[in-house]
Amino acid sequence: MKKIPLLLLVVLLCACKKNNQEIAIDKNKTNASVNIDYKQEMRNFVIGISKYAKSTNPKFAVIPQNGIPLVTVDGESTSAPSTAYLNAIDGNGQEDLYYGYDNDDQATDSAVTNNLRGYLDISKANGKKILVTDYCSTPSNMTRSYQVNWANGYISFAADERDLNNIPTFPAKINNENANVITSLSQAKNFLYLILPEKFSSKADFIKAVTATNYDALIMDAYFEKVAFTSAEVNALKKKANGGKRIVISYMSIGEAENYRYYWQNTWKPGNPVWLDAENPKWKGNYKVKYWNKTWQNIIYGNDSSYLKRILNAGFDGVYLDIIDAFEYYEGNK
Template sequence: MNSVRIPLFILCCLLFLCQENTAQDSSNIINYRQQMRNLVIEISEKAKAENANFLVIPQNGIELILNNAKLPALDYLKAIDAVGQEDLFYGYPEFNKPTPGPDNIYLQKHLAIAKNHGKEVLVTDYCDTPAKISHSYNLNKVKDFISFTAIRRELDIIPNHPIFNENEADINHISKAKNFLYLLNYADYLSKEDLIAEIAFTNYDLIILDLFFHKETFTAEEIQKLKKKQNGGERLVIAYMSIGEAEEYRYYWQDSWNKKSPNWLVEENPHWSGNFKVKYWNRDWKELIYRNKNSYLNKIVNAGFDGVYLDIIDAFQYFEAKD
């Protein structure tokens, strides 16, 4: 029988794909933290190749700034421009409750390392009484963190209290931002125009938004409008993107997955209906997130956002707990 010789290059490609999708699925050889670092680094490289000034900001999972030897993970730190942290002073484990001292100290220790490596820190606390809101802002100011106090966990309201550290400066770099708005849920807005008009009437230095308004993406023209503060100054507009969970209300979700899910889709988050844990190191998931022309990241870049706010970075904790 004549044998067929496979060119070495093709063989290497096949081996790479096999390793990425099968060998890595063996839990005893996966470094879940490094796999998440890798994904963030790959997203950063892809986005910054299109726009060198594009901002990459992972939220939570702050442990990733240190490697297994508890030393700074320099490749990861080089790939990101800031870190986001929820519940630093208020909101964990309950809304409107102070975060317990040991948890706060743990987070502050890691955030300080990020800060020492030149990364800005964006904190979102969750509370709604005037005294706690003021306390949250003041505590973050002492640490030189940029903060936003959300009065609802759903992130569906622009607070009616004055903007803390409001200023008229043009914000052309994240280091110049003094405040930000985090707004993801648009259920109370009847139209995209209403939402844009309300945001345009504010003076926030930086805005974190969802790319989609009722499944319709913002256009580059609309994002450009949002980059102007009411006082005439320029600001940054950042897009939210979950990379540790798949969301069944996103454009990429296929109806067939409800009957037979792909092997990288794991289980539904019991706290957030319609959100599913994913094997984020899987090639097919990466295709959806950043590797093809219709990817989530490409939609964000093409819409003219100044950066991306990466959520569910701490998905590695779920898989570590399963082992």
């Protein structure tokens, strides 16, 4: 057997030690990725958004849409409520509860409805407002949607367009219409969900159409064709036709990045930056994000150039957080 010089032996031993350390580090990185609690990371994200917004405006409403299992500690409807999360939010939005889960204008399977209601009622029992958006266009289905949701203690909107780009003409009278001055989400008895203003020729046209209605709450985009609504325009939108006032809430996606937003950079593509993930095949231009990444979170909130700060500066009364259920995508792709 050939003798290995002492110096060479030391070098080889050090190299082996280094390689083993690198393997261990890589293994730890893999395990860290696998062991991410995707539900809790989304809860933490929403809680951070809420703390930041309410430090500026304590009455600012924070409403996550979908992802309703987050209201319990482990995502099971039979488990204890997630107190920290529930304390951070003012309501929950839920799509397709009674219509639209599989197909628009088609009743949602009762098993799905009952499962979702188990979580929604936990939130409601903790004093949170429940806002349901059903996608249905047949008058009888729209009428039933309003009736059953109200009977459950939820306020609802029967959207006859999945794109949420119009003000429905049915029913002729808004469900639970009133002339009250609405100053908080808890007071609202109905809402209009209108986030894609493509059918309106201008901001002025959009404002005119909305102020001709008596909805208690308006969920809209903070931008009209990439131009932000000003605080004066948002204030104008708060006037109801009957003399009352409404609250105006801005839509904001936090589980996907959108390539038509002010923050988007032309060089971005999945994997660059590292937190940008696959494009949503159902919504072109929308990309999954590793929402627990601090760089992405800094785009959303926490500083003067963030998305949320722009919404606060424009005078919105709250924020409607979308793609909360992004945790399901990552749990399914571990």
